[in-house]
Amino acid sequence: xxDYVFGxxxxxxxxxxAMQRCLDPNTFTQLESLGVGPGWRCLDxxxxxxxVANWLARQVxxxxxxxxxxxAPDGLRSTEIVEVRQHDIVTDDLPExxxxxxxxxxxxxxxxxxxxxxxxxxxxxxxGGWLLLGEFDCTWLRVLATTxxxxxxxxxxxxxxxxxxxxxxxxxxxxxxxxxxxxxxxGLVEVGSLARATPWPGGGDGARWLDINSRQLEDQLLGTxxxxxxxxxxxxxxxxxxxxxVSSYLTxxxxxxxxxxxxxxxxxx
Numbered sequence: 001x002x003d004y005v006f007g008x009x010x011x012x013x014x015x016x017x018a019m020q021r022c023l024d025p026n027t028f029t030q031l032e033s034l035g036v037g038p039g040w041r042c043l044d045x046x047x048x049x050x051x052v053a054n055w056l057a058r059q060v061x062x063x064x065x066x067x068x069x070x071x072a073p074d075g076l077r078s079t080e081i082v083e084v085r086q087h088d089i090v091t092d093d094l095p096e097x098x099x100x101x102x103x104x105x106x107x108x109x110x111x112x113x114x115x116x117x118x119x120x121x122x123x124x125x126x127x128g129g130w131l132l133l134g135e136f137d138c139t140w141l142r143v144l145a146t147t148x149x150x151x152x153x154x155x156x157x158x159x160x161x162x163x164x165x166x167x168x169x170x171x172x173x174x175x176x177x178x179x180x181x182x183x184x185x186x187g188l189v190e191v192g193s194l195a196r197a198t199p200w201p202g203g204g205d206g207a208r209w210l211d212i213n214s215r216q217l218e219d220q221l222l223g224t225x226x227x228x229x230x231x232x233x234x235x236x237x238x239x240x241x242x243x244x245x246v247s248s249y250l251t252x253x254x255x256x257x258x259x260x261x262x263x264x265x266x267x268x269x
Contacts, residue, residue: 012075016075020051023134023251024052030132031052034132034255040101042056042065042067042100043066043094043098043121045103045107046069046105047073048070048105049076050068050075050077052105053076056101062081066083067082067085069084069086069089071088073085089120090113090117094121097124097125097127099125100130101130102122102124102132103132105133106134106135108133109136110166110169111170115182118183125258129257131188131255131258132253132254133179133254134252134253136251136252137176137177137249137252138173139163140197140247140250142246143245143247145243145245148244157227157231160226161221162221176251176254180254187258188257188258189259192256193252194253195253196251197251198248199246200247202241207246208239211235211236211239
């Protein structure tokens, strides 16, 4: 698999913190809707800073378990309930028919081999187990309010450059939209999806996340030829201004359940 495009800088911990603040509330709501509770065996793929794994541990209690994996699990800690494992979802095997829940957030969109990785996650579900994906449609990032129209024009250039960098690294910037069909094609049932976008005002967690991304990827962004160093300075100034508001990426939760009985054509067979 390709290296994670945001992973090679000293800003990763700050990025993870901002991401968790933006996404955790919605993730936890979706997990609650699936009924996660005592005794569940859970897998969190690409666990990052560990906030989801820690939340799951509180829900499943001492009768359950949480396996959290990452290619670089430096931000994760094992506990009585949580097991941390260095693991590449594209190349490394998982236990099959083992988990009541398999969760991944902002993992598959970055992987050129995303469908292979998704099939591996599906095979890891026990009969009746749930898959939950949280992914972006990265093309959705609109300026909602600004006192300076030119700042909106510059931000749009930055957004185009950011999507270009992601695509050059092998990402599917619309994977959040494509995930629903991919899950259905792998034989899961009770498939559902929920899309959500919220305002990210300058100075808030979402704007800080984008500011960090602009610094992590500065060389690549400039290399696209779509933005200049002056543009990036302007974008960062806007992202610190509460009067400048962008819509978040469209965050799409997609879920499905492994059939309770053998089903002809089921992907894990």
